[in-house]
Amino acid sequence: MTQPVRESTRVVVVGAGPAGLTVATLLQGAGVPCTVLEQRSRARVLQRQRAGIVETRAVRMFQEYGLADRVLGGAPSNGVLEIRTEGERRFLRSDAGVDGPAPSLCPQQVLVGNLIQEFTDRGGDLRFEASEVSLAGLAGPRPTVGYRDPSGTAYEISCEFVAGCDGDHGVSRASVPEGELTAYPFDHGIAWLTVLADVPPPQHPLLAVNSRGYAAHFARGPRTSRFYLQCPPGTRTEDWPDDRVWEQVRARLGDKELVAGPITEKEVFSLRSVVHEPMSYGRLYLVGDAAHVVSPMGGKGMNLALYDAEVFARAVRDFTARGDMSGLDAYSPTCLHRTWNYQEFSRWMTEMLHDAGDDSRTGPFRRRLARARLDRLFSSPPAAAAFAELMAGFG
Numbered sequence: 270m271t272q273p274v275r276e277s278t279r280v281v282v283v284g285a286g287p288a289g290l291t292v293a294t295l296l297q298g299a300g301v302p303c304t305v306l307e308q309r310s311r312a313r314v315l316q317r318q319r320a321g322i323v324e325t326r327a328v329r330m331f332q333e334y335g336l337a338d339r340v341l342g343g344a345p346s347n348g349v350l351e352i353r354t355e356g357e358r359r360f361l362r363s364d365a366g367v368d369g370p371a372p373s374l375c376p377q378q379v380l381v382g383n384l385i386q387e388f389t390d391r392g393g394d395l396r397f398e399a400s401e402v403s404l405a406g407l408a409g410p411r412p413t414v415g416y417r418d419p420s421g422t423a424y425e426i427s428c429e430f431v432a433g434c435d436g437d438h439g440v441s442r443a444s445v446p447e448g449e450l451t452a453y454p455f456d457h458g459i460a461w462l463t464v465l466a467d468v469p470p471p472q473h474p475l476l477a478v479n480s481r482g483y484a485a486h487f488a489r490g491p492r493t494s495r496f497y498l499q500c501p502p503g504t505r506t507e508d509w510p511d512d513r514v515w516e517q518v519r520a521r522l523g524d525k526e527l528v529a530g531p532i533t534e535k536e537v538f539s540l541r542s543v544v545h546e547p548m549s550y551g552r553l554y555l556v557g558d559a560a561h562v563v564s565p566m567g568g569k570g571m572n573l574a575l576y577d578a579e580v581f582a583r584a585v586r587d588f589t590a591r592g593d594m595s596g597l598d599a600y601s602p603t604c605l606h607r608t609w610n611y612q613e614f615s616r617w618m619t620e621m622l623h624d625a626g627d628d629s630r631t632g633p634f635r636r637r638l639a640r641a642r643l644d645r646l647f648s649s650p651p652a653a654a655a656f657a658e659l660m661a662g663f664g
């Protein structure tokens with residue numbers, strides 16, 4: 270059998286999503302050699318449209334590393350969030366009392382594209398279409414990561430650290446021996462139909478509470494919008510022909526005039542969350558969705574991935590400069606602290622905005638509680654400030 274091509278580097282990053290590319294770009298800036306392995310093609314990676322807002326904390330992070338101008342492609346947000354209850358419009362300043370830059374309306378695929386450009390323009394080693402990625406020796410001092418390139422040639426890269434940035438279904442977490450990690454999964458019991466359409470975005474991010482179910486309308490580009498519609502678990506996309514989508518969007522948003530446009534993507538998914546503890550095993554560090562999934566309510570998944578990435582890259586930089594392991598030892602507890610804080614925020618918002626509308630799941634008492642919670646954001650400046658602090662990624 271042909272021997273694999275053997276190589277060596279300091280860090281192998283598995284996965285080129287927001288987490289992996291941020292790790293790689295920050296390591297590159299610190300002069301730490303790394304290789305990124307991505308199973309998909311460049312074109313596929315650039316197509317993946319998900320998150321739409323980079324929170325204040327992450328904007329500041331990119332500014333501090335001198336990257337903000339190059340990697341954040343979107344316009345700054347004006348901080349206003351619209352919450353429409355049964356058609357009644359109310360506006361919340363999601364930056365009330367926040368001391369920091371405006372969040373950036375930068376779609377995930379734009380951030381990913383810009384990070385790829387930044388990393389590769391500066392000579393970064395990013396290998397697309399890496400198949401059969403496998404991790405070995407994670408508990409020892411020099412793990413190895415194997416893969417095949419598109420021509421079928423096998424490689425084995427020896428390294429000091431592996432950054433597992435390959436999402437919830439990747440190979441990194443699956444390589445940890447059974448019993449070393451504990452999973453804390455949670456099913457919110459809610460599904461969303463998500464629709465991407467060529468429709469002008471709303472003036473402000475729009476969340477709608479409605480007795481027919483929750484709905485939302487967000488910008489995903491100058492002429493593109495993402496809509497979310499709450500639907501019962503088990504619903505299929507076939508149950509939602511385009512006419513039904515637009516009829517429900519208009520009814521739930523309370524906007525009869527909303528102009529429909531071509532739908533380019535339609536998907537139903539269940540709102541679920543999970544945290545895997547600890548976020549490291551030996552010399553493997555799980556970063557982003559590989560370690561935790563946050564339900565999309567509150568827009569925290571990608572932002573949490575960016576946070577983990579910075580904590581990891583900083584720790585590796587300190588180890589490289591001074592042999593200081595303290596940052597790597599603290600990686601998991603540091604990131605888990607923020608993870609649980611964001612999970613709580615996302616769950617709190619999920620309950621409030623769903624229960625306040627359709628009471629068929631939770632009953633009229635919970636509906637009134639949720640409305641009281643929601644109203645407090647508009648009547649109590651400290652409540653609004655606490656909300657804004659979490660939206661910004663502080664606290």
Ligand SMILES: Cc1cc2nc3c(=O)[nH]c(=O)nc-3n(C[C@H](O)[C@H](O)[C@H](O)COP(=O)(O)OP(=O)(O)OC[C@H]3O[C@@H](n4cnc5c(N)ncnc54)[C@H](O)[C@@H]3O)c2cc1C
Pocket residue numbers: 283284285286287288289306307308309314319320321322377399402434435436437438439440441463556557558559565567568569570571572573574
């Ligand atoms: C519909 C939807 C809407 C969302 N909306 C928001 C939002 O508004 N705000 C927000 O902050 N977050 C949102 N999220 C969450 C956000 O998209 C994720 O949290 C984010 O993508 C996590 O980044 P990541 O780099 O950790 O993982 P991913 O983006 O999943 O990237 C992982 C990468 O690893 C690669 N990979 C996988 N397996 C392997 C392997 N074996 N070998 C090599 N490479 C591999 C994948 O191809 C991928 O490129 C949303 C998610 C969904 C599904």
